[in-house]
Structure formats: C-alpha cells, structure tokens
Amino acid sequence: MAKSQTFQDLLIDTPCEGVLRITLNRPDARNALRTQLLGELRDVLMEAVTDESVRCAIITGGPKVFAAGADIREMADKTPVEAMTDSRQACWQVIQDFPKPLIAAVDGYCLGGGNELAMMCDVIVAGAGATFGQPEIKLGMIPGAGGTQRLTAAVGKARAMKAILTGEFMSAQEAFEAGLVSEVSENAQERALDLAKIIAAKSPIALRLAKEAVRRAAEGGLAGGFALERKSAALLFATEDRKEGISAFLEKREPKFKGR
Ligand code: CAA
Numbered sequence: 056m057a058k059s060q061t062f063q064d065l066l067i068d069t070p071c072e073g074v075l076r077i078t079l080n081r082p083d084a085r086n087a088l089r090t091q092l093l094g095e096l097r098d099v100l101m102e103a104v105t106d107e108s109v110r111c112a113i114i115t116g117g118p119k120v121f122a123a124g125a126d127i128r129e130m131a132d133k134t135p136v137e138a139m140t141d142s143r144q145a146c147w148q149v150i151q152d153f154p155k156p157l158i159a160a161v162d163g164y165c166l167g168g169g170n171e172l173a174m175m176c177d178v179i180v181a182g183a184g185a186t187f188g189q190p191e192i193k194l195g196m197i198p199g200a201g202g203t204q205r206l207t208a209a210v211g212k213a214r215a216m217k218a219i220l221t222g223e224f225m226s227a228q229e230a231f232e233a234g235l236v237s238e239v240s241e242n243a244q245e246r247a248l249d250l251a252k253i254i255a256a257k258s259p260i261a262l263r264l265a266k267e268a269v270r271r272a273a274e275g276g277l278a279g280g281f282a283l284e285r286k287s288a289a290l291l292f293a294t295e296d297r298k299e300g301i302s303a304f305l306e307k308r309e310p311k312f313k314g315r
Pocket of ligand 1 (some may be wrong): 083084085087088120123124125126127128164166167168169171190191194196197198199200202305
C-alpha cells in the first residue's frame with residue numbers, strides 16, 4: 056500500500072475515513088517539484104485510483120510554501136528534447152487524469168509548476184496568506200504544465216496575461232475574486248479536510264462523472280493550447296536567455312536578457 060510506504064518527498068496519511076492526504080515535503084527547496092517528487096505523486100495517485108477506500112484526496116504543502124514550481128536546479132542543463140520527453144510529462148498526465156476529487160490546500164507560495172499542480176486539482180482552498188503566480192517569465196521561460204491555458208480559463212485573458220507576462224503574484228483574496236481559487240480560509244488545512252469529508256460521503260460513481268463533466272466544460276477546448284504551450288516551453292530550453300534567467304536566480308541577482 057502506497058499509504059503505508061515511506062516516501063522521500065511526500066508525507067502520506069489518512070486524516071479521516073475516505074480521505075487520502077498527500078503533503079509535499081521538501082521544505083529546504085521550497086517544495087520544488089523535482090522529478091523524484093512528481094514520480095512519487097504519480098505512484099500514490101495511481102494506487103489511489105483503484106483503492107476503493109480512497110474517496111477524495113487532498114494535496115497540500117507546508118505552512119510557508121505549497122510549492123515553488125519546477126526544480127530550477129534540476130532544469131538548468133536540460134535540452135529541449137529532454138524537456139519534451141522526460142518522465143515528468145507522464146507524471147503530470149497521471150495527476151490531470153486522476154478520476155477522483157482532488158482538493159489543493161494552499162498555504163504560502165503557490166508558484167509556477169506549483170500553481171499548475173493546484174490548478175489540476177478540482178477545488179483550491181487558499182489560506183489567507185497564500186500567494187499565487189506564474190513567475191517563469193523571470194527565468195526566460197513560460198509555464199509548461201498547462202499554466203497558460205488553465206490560468207486563462209480560470210481568471211480570463213486580462214488577468215492571466217498580466218500574471219504570466221510580468222511574473223507578479225496574486226494574493227489569496229485576488230485569486231479568489233479572479234476565480235482561481237474556490238475559497239479563502241483562515242485555516243486552509245481544516246477547511247480542506249471539512250470539504251473532503253463532505254465529498255467523501257457522496258457516491259463515488261456520481262463524483263467521478265461530475266468531475267469528468269465539469270472538467271470537460273473547463274478544459275474541453277484546451278487540448279491544442281496545451282500542446283502549443285508544451286512545445287513552446289521546451290523550445291525555450293535552447294535559449295541563452297533561459298540559461299541567464301536560471302543562473303541569475305541561483306546567483307540571487309537580476310537577469311540580463313538579450314533575446315537570444
Ligand atoms: N527550484 C529549486 N530550488 C528552489 C526553488 C525552485 N523552484 N525555489 C526555491 N528554491 C531554493 C532556493 O534556491 C534556495 O536554495 P539555497 O538555500 O540553496 O540558496 C532555497 O530554496 C530557499 O529559497 P529562497 O531563499 O529564495 O526562499 P524565500 O523564502 O526567500 O523565497 C520563493 C521563496 C518566493 C518561493 C523563492 O524561492 C522563489 O521565487 N522561487 C522560485 C519560484 C519560481 O521561479 N518558480 C518557477 C519555476 S519554473 C516552473 O515551475 C516551470 C513549469 O511551469 C513547470
């Protein structure tokens with residue numbers, strides 16, 4: 056059982072009947088989504104698909120960071136082909152296709168791939184101090200796990216463009232008003248658990264079909280955009296600007312982009 060296994064980057068528990076809680080647990084790297092972490096998430100979710108005792112799952116992080124995005128150190132030397140074909144893509148696919156209700160309980164920073172992970176969940180509960188953003192542009196990159204599409208679908212073109220072109224963050228309240236998060240709570244953990252309990256008591260078959268139908272409404276038209284984004288994100292792995300953006304982040308300085 057995945058639930059009783061020990062993972063390197065995740066904590067797994069069952070806070071109440073029917074609810075699986077997955078806690079991202081790499082605090083020293085601000086829960087950056089390295090391949091190891093995504094692989095563990097894939098394994099847990101794949102097992103939860105067939106585990107009838109799991110009716111609903113919560114994905115959460117720490118009090119200061121949900122997840123700071125893809126692991127910038129791990130990405131530093133990747134080629135465009137590696138970015139297109141590495142195992143991370145298959146992990147994202149398993150998360151997107153998870154058929155049971157997924158709740159993101161978000162405290163602190165929820166950035167880049169972290170925000171993309173939250174947006175793959177069905178309900179997002181944000182702590183009052185949570186902060187959302189797609190800061191890839193500051194690294195000479197763009198979102199690569201659906202962010203350009205899902206954020207635009209959630210908050211509309213005006214707000215999505217502003218967030219993606221500037222890399223500026225949104226507060227929990229702004230994210231709620233824009234339609235990115237389902238609700239803001241003083242205690243996101245408790246509230247997510249309350250919602251998970253309510254959901255877990257419902258018919259699993261009805262939940263599955265409801266999720267599928269709402270996802271179709273929200274994402275049914277996005278397939279072409281996902282493919283374009285993925286190729287464009289991979290293409291940028293060939294640029295000097297991306298190397299400069301990553302070096303600048305790691306050296307804690309401002310990048311100098313040249314358009315090459
Ligand atoms: N990947 C790898 N390491 C990261 C990281 C990341 N995404 N985010 C933070 N870290 C590391 C830092 O390098 C630092 O390591 P050292 O202690 O060895 O220097 C450590 O975590 C602590 O980071 P900070 O000192 O920056 O912590 P902070 O609390 O002051 O700030 C933060 C937190 C605002 C989240 C800041 O760390 C930050 O801006 N992180 C990067 C966010 C980002 O650009 N995300 C996008 C990644 S690209 C992406 O996600 C692509 C995609 O679409 C799939």
